[in-house]
Amino acid sequence: MGTLFKHSVYFVLLLWHCSLFAQDATIVSGLLNLANSDTIFFLKRVKFAEQALKYAKLEKTPEKMMEAYLALGKIYLTNSSFDKSLFFLQKAHNIAQSLNIQEQLIETDYLLGRLNLNITNFEKAKEQFNKVIKEASAINDSVIIGEAYSSLGIVYSKQRKIDSSMIFYKKAFVIFDKLHLKKKKQPVFINIGDYFLETKQPDSALFYFNLSLQLDSIYQPRAVSITYLNIGLAYAIKQHLNKAIQYYRKSLKLSKKYSLRYVIYAGYLEMARAFESINRFDSAFYYYKYYTELKDSVYNETILKKTHQYQTFIELEKKNKELEMAKIQMENIKQKEKIARLKNYFFVFFALFVILTGLLIFWRQQTINKAKMEIMIKNRELQLVKIEKANHEVKAKKN
Template sequence: MNKQSYKYLILLTTSLLFNLSSNIAAQTNNTNDQIISLDSIDDNLKEAYKNLKYNVQVSERIARNTLLFSYELNYDYGIAHSNYIIASALSDSEFNKSEDYLIISSEYAKKINDSRLIARIEMLKGNINWYAKDFNESELRYKESEKLFKSIKNDSSIASVYNSLGILYSSQRKDSLALTYYNKSIQINQRFSNNYNLAINYINLGNFYLNRGAIYQAEDYLFKSLEVSQMGFSRLTPVIYTNLSQLNLNKKDFEKTIYYSHKSLNLLKANDYNGNAYSNKLLSEAFEQKSNFDSAYFYQKKYNYYNEKNFESQLDIRLIEKESEFVFQQKLKQKELTELKNQKRNLLILVTLLVSISVLILLYLIQYNRLIKKQKINDYLKNEKVKLLESLSSKRRESIFDKLKIKRKNDIINQTLQSINLLNKEFENETQKELSNKIISKLNFHKKYNGWLAFEKDFLQVHPNFIKKLNQKYPRLTHYEIRLCSFLKMNMSSKEISDILNITNESVVKSRTRLRKKLGITGTKKTIISLLNNL
């Protein structure tokens, strides 16, 4: 891979690292905004809890919006409590949906270890089962919430559980148990001056005795609840007046029935269709008992009007709830899709980054291995070069030594030849001269042979197979002609050859001519040397 490719990969990896770092930096920069948002979520939750007592629709709407923000910020506390509030708002009408939200709330409550919320969830499950008339399951849930509230020593909530158990047993006509738990709730609320819940206790006991025909006991508790409600809980007053109106209708005290119904109507808001309907119904019945049919008819019409309004209102509420649920689910799905896209994008960046880093590491390793191999080859060649140089130096020393030996021998031969030639002039006997000439001939032969030996040793090192190939191709060549071919292979001149062989230059030229014929060379274009070089 070339340098340009390396640069590209490095730039790609750097870019991916920068993008990843930018995402992390962006998340870090959003920390302060998240803290502000978390504070806003907590404030919204407080507002939603407050509205649970007064306007469940408003409470539900706030909780749904808060839930979206909580999911967006991964705020487990907000998710747990928002789901609980929505479940509470739906508990008396949409049982199944309420339970679905409670399941999510319970999951996150356990995740954040919110014991108080876990206990609240159990209590709300008891309420839902009571609305669904599953009294056994309702009792189990209330008992479980009682145990949980006791473990965290939340007496106010324990009082609420006892009040709910009183309602549960009252609806089952288990009067003894109902009264026991009502009284337990009253004792705790009195001890902690929880007047709002105390007023509710008295209302429930008033209704308990009213439903059983114990008029005076019912009246006593309703007046007690009226007294407590006037301490700042005016929202309960219309309900108490309505109950007193019902009580007096049962007593057939129609004047008081009319009196308390009017007091209730004066306090009820125009959009409290259910309360208005019930008060007008009591007025209609009271006037009917008094044989004032015009008034009875008038209030019956008003009762019908508010009853229809209440029905329409409930439909509108359900419609708003459905729309709100739809919008919420759409936003939730959109959020999940956005999160999924972000996760895919981050995963893609991470995978690409890992692949790029892996490729870079792989390329580095490949290049490193190449460098190592190249280094090894260079080291090997360097060592071989050193060995060859050492071998060459050694051979040169040997060659010099051999040449010195040959020169020395030749010097001795030359001196001997000179001495013999001098003696030969003094010989008169033919036999002596003949013997002397033989000695001279042998000495000249040895002189030539020594020159050839020196040349042959060097020649065979350079061209080890030349003589073998020459003999195979031209087996009729003599030893002299083979030597001549060897000299010519080394591109030696006739003069150089004549010096080595200790013969005349003309003899070498004649030998070359004979050699051309034996080698089959004709014409002037091809030379012996070119033929021998191709061999």
């Protein structure tokens, strides 16, 4: 009876621990869902991700820790906090590598590529995106391949290699169109529109900008406000200035609502230029005044952002050098281990050779000694026979 009661208590305790573990796992998943939501304010997302990381560490579950690090890396990347983003993405990358989780490894490689793109480290960004395409092709992940193509288009566009950028935008569009991913097609439409705007083809630019706006749900207000601004620029190239002003106003209204300083800054400048072109100098002066007032703060913000970009770039270079050094050290260690192994093999073979040679000599000596012994015995027997014969002869003569 006592044994049955004891086992019952153990079983209840086991169920209780399992329920607690399941509850903690659910809490971590819920916090990560909130952290990865685009509709929640930046600081709250950071808080949710940090709480998820804390619970994951308490549970000692590497996969959940990796997801929390990845969430923090994404959040800080979106907010242009590149140094913090780099720290958390590398943490996530290391865990994904140790656990050999290919999907998360590819995702972190892609985000590191985006980070390099944002800090204008274009060659490293291209290297990362090409790596992602190769890795994603191995597991047939078409979505991330499309994302990488789209990002490569942006890299080439930033490098002023406009025709090369269009090649990758088209590749991305083909993939997203085949998969019916409307949300993914929107930024591609905007990028293609930017291409035609750069090449002074306003009608084609307008076609793609309007396509992006016609999709069900635009992916973020900043993209919409920039798209309105770009539509205004396309109409300005066509000399339809009243139409251009109409879209500049739409862009300013949306960018002011979401405090998008860079878009507001560009909107004021384009409004001033448009009003100046139609000889409405009072309105041009009005918007130019706001543009100059905002210019200094935007300039200071740009300088600060470039400083952060440079610091992150230096940090990346440092990390890359550390990785290279680690690889060289690993190669040296492997080489030393190989030499030590060869030496051990040599000593073993040499010892075996000495032992076998000794055994052979010993066996040969034993054989010689045995032969000598046999000869001595035979000689003695012969001598005995001769002595016995001589004795017989002597006896015979006496008789």
